[in-house]
Amino acid sequence: MSKKEMPPSANPYLLPLSILLAGAMIAGAILYTRWPERSPAGGAPPTATAPTASSSGESRDLMVDIAGAPRQGRATARLMLIEFSDYQ
Structure with missing residues:
Protein backbone atom coordinates (compact mmCIF):
# COMPACT_ATOMS: atom_id res chain seq x y z
CA MET A 1 0.00 0.00 0.00
CA SER A 2 1.50 3.31 -0.99
CA LYS A 3 1.32 6.53 0.97
CA LYS A 4 -0.95 8.04 -1.65
CA GLU A 5 -3.73 5.55 -0.82
CA MET A 6 -3.50 6.03 2.96
CA PRO A 7 -4.93 9.17 4.58
CA PRO A 8 -2.20 11.29 6.17
CA SER A 39 -12.68 -18.21 49.49
CA PRO A 40 -13.37 -14.97 51.37
CA ALA A 41 -10.38 -13.40 53.10
CA GLY A 42 -9.70 -15.10 56.41
CA GLY A 43 -12.60 -17.50 56.08
CA ALA A 44 -12.95 -21.15 55.33
CA PRO A 45 -13.92 -22.18 51.83
CA PRO A 46 -17.65 -22.74 51.40
CA THR A 47 -18.79 -26.33 51.79
CA ALA A 48 -21.56 -27.93 49.80
CA THR A 49 -24.48 -29.37 51.69
CA ALA A 50 -26.72 -32.14 50.46
CA PRO A 51 -30.34 -31.13 49.93
CA THR A 52 -32.75 -32.58 52.44
CA ALA A 53 -35.91 -34.29 51.31
CA SER A 54 -39.00 -32.69 52.78
CA SER A 55 -41.39 -35.44 51.71
CA SER A 56 -41.35 -39.19 52.06
CA GLY A 57 -40.34 -39.58 48.41
CA GLU A 58 -43.62 -41.17 47.39
CA SER A 59 -45.38 -39.77 44.37
CA ARG A 60 -49.03 -38.85 44.53
CA ASP A 61 -51.65 -37.72 42.07
CA LEU A 62 -52.84 -34.15 42.23
CA MET A 63 -56.09 -32.95 40.76
CA VAL A 64 -56.02 -29.39 39.46
CA ASP A 65 -59.11 -27.67 38.11
CA ILE A 66 -58.11 -26.22 34.73
CA ALA A 67 -61.56 -25.43 33.38
CA GLY A 68 -61.36 -22.25 31.36
CA ALA A 69 -57.57 -22.01 31.63
CA PRO A 70 -55.64 -21.26 28.44
CA ARG A 71 -53.99 -24.37 27.07
CA GLN A 72 -52.22 -25.69 24.04
CA GLY A 73 -52.77 -29.20 22.71
CA ARG A 74 -55.40 -31.85 23.34
CA ALA A 75 -57.59 -31.58 26.40
CA THR A 76 -57.46 -35.37 26.82
CA ALA A 77 -53.67 -35.65 26.93
CA ARG A 78 -52.19 -38.14 29.41
CA LEU A 79 -49.70 -35.61 30.73
CA MET A 80 -50.22 -31.92 31.35
CA LEU A 81 -47.56 -29.42 32.37
CA ILE A 82 -48.70 -26.50 34.46
CA GLU A 83 -46.44 -23.48 34.56
CA PHE A 84 -46.74 -20.86 37.26
CA SER A 85 -44.99 -17.57 36.72
CA ASP A 86 -44.96 -14.12 38.21
CA TYR A 87 -44.71 -11.35 35.66
CA GLN A 88 -43.54 -8.80 38.17
Whole structure:
Protein backbone atom coordinates (compact mmCIF):
# COMPACT_ATOMS: atom_id res chain seq x y z
CA MET A 1 0.00 0.00 0.00
CA SER A 2 1.50 3.31 -0.99
CA LYS A 3 1.32 6.53 0.97
CA LYS A 4 -0.95 8.04 -1.65
CA GLU A 5 -3.73 5.55 -0.82
CA MET A 6 -3.50 6.03 2.96
CA PRO A 7 -4.93 9.17 4.58
CA PRO A 8 -2.20 11.29 6.17
CA SER A 9 -3.61 10.99 9.69
CA ALA A 10 -4.08 7.18 9.67
CA ASN A 11 -1.72 5.11 11.80
CA PRO A 12 -0.83 1.78 10.13
CA TYR A 13 -0.54 0.06 13.53
CA LEU A 14 -3.92 1.17 14.86
CA LEU A 15 -6.01 -1.66 13.37
CA PRO A 16 -3.68 -4.55 14.33
CA LEU A 17 -3.26 -3.18 17.85
CA SER A 18 -6.99 -2.78 18.31
CA ILE A 19 -7.56 -6.38 17.14
CA LEU A 20 -4.93 -7.65 19.60
CA LEU A 21 -6.44 -5.57 22.40
CA ALA A 22 -9.94 -6.91 21.69
CA GLY A 23 -8.61 -10.48 21.65
CA ALA A 24 -6.83 -9.96 24.96
CA MET A 25 -10.00 -8.52 26.51
CA ILE A 26 -12.09 -11.47 25.29
CA ALA A 27 -9.51 -13.98 26.57
CA GLY A 28 -9.40 -12.19 29.92
CA ALA A 29 -13.18 -12.25 30.21
CA ILE A 30 -13.27 -15.99 29.46
CA LEU A 31 -10.55 -16.71 32.01
CA TYR A 32 -12.25 -14.50 34.60
CA THR A 33 -15.61 -16.24 34.27
CA ARG A 34 -14.16 -19.76 34.33
CA TRP A 35 -11.70 -19.16 37.18
CA PRO A 36 -12.51 -21.14 40.36
CA GLU A 37 -14.14 -19.16 43.12
CA ARG A 38 -11.81 -17.94 45.82
CA SER A 39 -12.68 -18.21 49.49
CA PRO A 40 -13.37 -14.97 51.37
CA ALA A 41 -10.38 -13.40 53.10
CA GLY A 42 -9.70 -15.10 56.41
CA GLY A 43 -12.60 -17.50 56.08
CA ALA A 44 -12.95 -21.15 55.33
CA PRO A 45 -13.92 -22.18 51.83
CA PRO A 46 -17.65 -22.74 51.40
CA THR A 47 -18.79 -26.33 51.79
CA ALA A 48 -21.56 -27.93 49.80
CA THR A 49 -24.48 -29.37 51.69
CA ALA A 50 -26.72 -32.14 50.46
CA PRO A 51 -30.34 -31.13 49.93
CA THR A 52 -32.75 -32.58 52.44
CA ALA A 53 -35.91 -34.29 51.31
CA SER A 54 -39.00 -32.69 52.78
CA SER A 55 -41.39 -35.44 51.71
CA SER A 56 -41.35 -39.19 52.06
CA GLY A 57 -40.34 -39.58 48.41
CA GLU A 58 -43.62 -41.17 47.39
CA SER A 59 -45.38 -39.77 44.37
CA ARG A 60 -49.03 -38.85 44.53
CA ASP A 61 -51.65 -37.72 42.07
CA LEU A 62 -52.84 -34.15 42.23
CA MET A 63 -56.09 -32.95 40.76
CA VAL A 64 -56.02 -29.39 39.46
CA ASP A 65 -59.11 -27.67 38.11
CA ILE A 66 -58.11 -26.22 34.73
CA ALA A 67 -61.56 -25.43 33.38
CA GLY A 68 -61.36 -22.25 31.36
CA ALA A 69 -57.57 -22.01 31.63
CA PRO A 70 -55.64 -21.26 28.44
CA ARG A 71 -53.99 -24.37 27.07
CA GLN A 72 -52.22 -25.69 24.04
CA GLY A 73 -52.77 -29.20 22.71
CA ARG A 74 -55.40 -31.85 23.34
CA ALA A 75 -57.59 -31.58 26.40
CA THR A 76 -57.46 -35.37 26.82
CA ALA A 77 -53.67 -35.65 26.93
CA ARG A 78 -52.19 -38.14 29.41
CA LEU A 79 -49.70 -35.61 30.73
CA MET A 80 -50.22 -31.92 31.35
CA LEU A 81 -47.56 -29.42 32.37
CA ILE A 82 -48.70 -26.50 34.46
CA GLU A 83 -46.44 -23.48 34.56
CA PHE A 84 -46.74 -20.86 37.26
CA SER A 85 -44.99 -17.57 36.72
CA ASP A 86 -44.96 -14.12 38.21
CA TYR A 87 -44.71 -11.35 35.66
CA GLN A 88 -43.54 -8.80 38.17
